[in-house]
Amino acid sequence: MDAADQIRDANRAWAEAHFAGSAPRTPARHLVVVTCMDSRIDVFGAFGLTNGQAHIVRNAGGLITEDVLRSIALSQRKLGTVDVVIVQHTDCGMHHFDDPAFRRELAEQTGVAPHWDVVGFDDVDASVRRQVQAVAESPWLAAAGGVAGFVYDVDTGLLRQVEVIANPT
Amino acid sequence: MDAADQIRDANRAWAEAHFAGSAPRTPARHLVVVTCMDSRIDVFGAFGLTNGQAHIVRNAGGLITEDVLRSIALSQRKLGTVDVVIVQHTDCGMHHFDDPAFRRELAEQTGVAPHWDVVGFDDVDASVRRQVQAVAESPWLAAAGGVAGFVYDVDTGLLRQVEVIANPT
Numbered sequence: 001m002d003a004a005d006q007i008r009d010a011n012r013a014w015a016e017a018h019f020a021g022s023a024p025r026t027p028a029r030h031l032v033v034v035t036c037m038d039s040r041i042d043v044f045g046a047f048g049l050t051n052g053q054a055h056i057v058r059n060a061g062g063l064i065t066e067d068v069l070r071s072i073a074l075s076q077r078k079l080g081t082v083d084v085v086i087v088q089h090t091d092c093g094m095h096h097f098d099d100p101a102f103r104r105e106l107a108e109q110t111g112v113a114p115h116w117d118v119v120g121f122d123d124v125d126a127s128v129r130r131q132v133q134a135v136a137e138s139p140w141l142a143a144a145g146g147v148a149g150f151v152y153d154v155d156t157g158l159l160r161q162v163e164v165i166a167n168p169t
Numbered sequence: 170m171d172a173a174d175q176i177r178d179a180n181r182a183w184a185e186a187h188f189a190g191s192a193p194r195t196p197a198r199h200l201v202v203v204t205c206m207d208s209r210i211d212v213f214g215a216f217g218l219t220n221g222q223a224h225i226v227r228n229a230g231g232l233i234t235e236d237v238l239r240s241i242a243l244s245q246r247k248l249g250t251v252d253v254v255i256v257q258h259t260d261c262g263m264h265h266f267d268d269p270a271f272r273r274e275l276a277e278q279t280g281v282a283p284h285w286d287v288v289g290f291d292d293v294d295a296s297v298r299r300q301v302q303a304v305a306e307s308p309w310l311a312a313a314g315g316v317a318g319f320v321y322d323v324d325t326g327l328l329r330q331v332e333v334i335a336n337p338t
Binding site: 004009013019022029043049054056066077111112116156166 | 196227
């Protein structure tokens, strides 16, 4: 499998030349970053993170699903993080995406219907605000932290801040 | 909110000096990487990826939940990816983690019970094999691709291959 071989070979060279060394399990910046799986987001580079600083959660869209809340809850309650930064982006595959049609397609083609209910969005700024709100309102998350929302421009590499709730309590 | 300010400032400097330029929405390597949210995994660096090459999905554990299957299904069926590489790691917070107890704790402390059912693991190699199997067996995913599983050592920066299914069909 070429993809596995490529990753293994690149990793060996990187570990020899660039591995930063051990770091504790609890993130040094007490931060969770939630963003999209999009291939054009170099999280460490673009957001200025280094080894051991922040948990990074990614899915299709950078949307606050229950699995993302599970990850943030575990991060805050068991691994000492406080703040949450959510980053959606321009030219996203979930932009104008018809998820109910996608679920019907999967059910018809495979005979197995998905349980998820994750809608796309038509306005990325409004979507970022909804995700920030979903985190700020989740009963499972710590009330002490701030929640911020950004849009990342995949054509300039720049973040634009959309929403900040300094303290959701 | 300091965390948001830090990321915004670091991003501005990075975009000016290091932004790689635009890339297409469809990943050039036709690859999805699934890994843990752990703060010690520099995905681009450690796995030799650059801008626009692979979708990257991350949650607590690097576990194949339905939200991860949603992301991979969308990636394969709408954005042209084929192969899946799953990377769990040493010293993971989901290692020996009692998720049923965590769910009870959340339900008792907040009055709202989680719906998820994502168990921890006692043997990371066995867990990687289970995740590879879950992807290989999902009816929603394309049969043509390979699925590989690795363990990343957070103290050496090295990947160790645990499982490869070159073609799940």
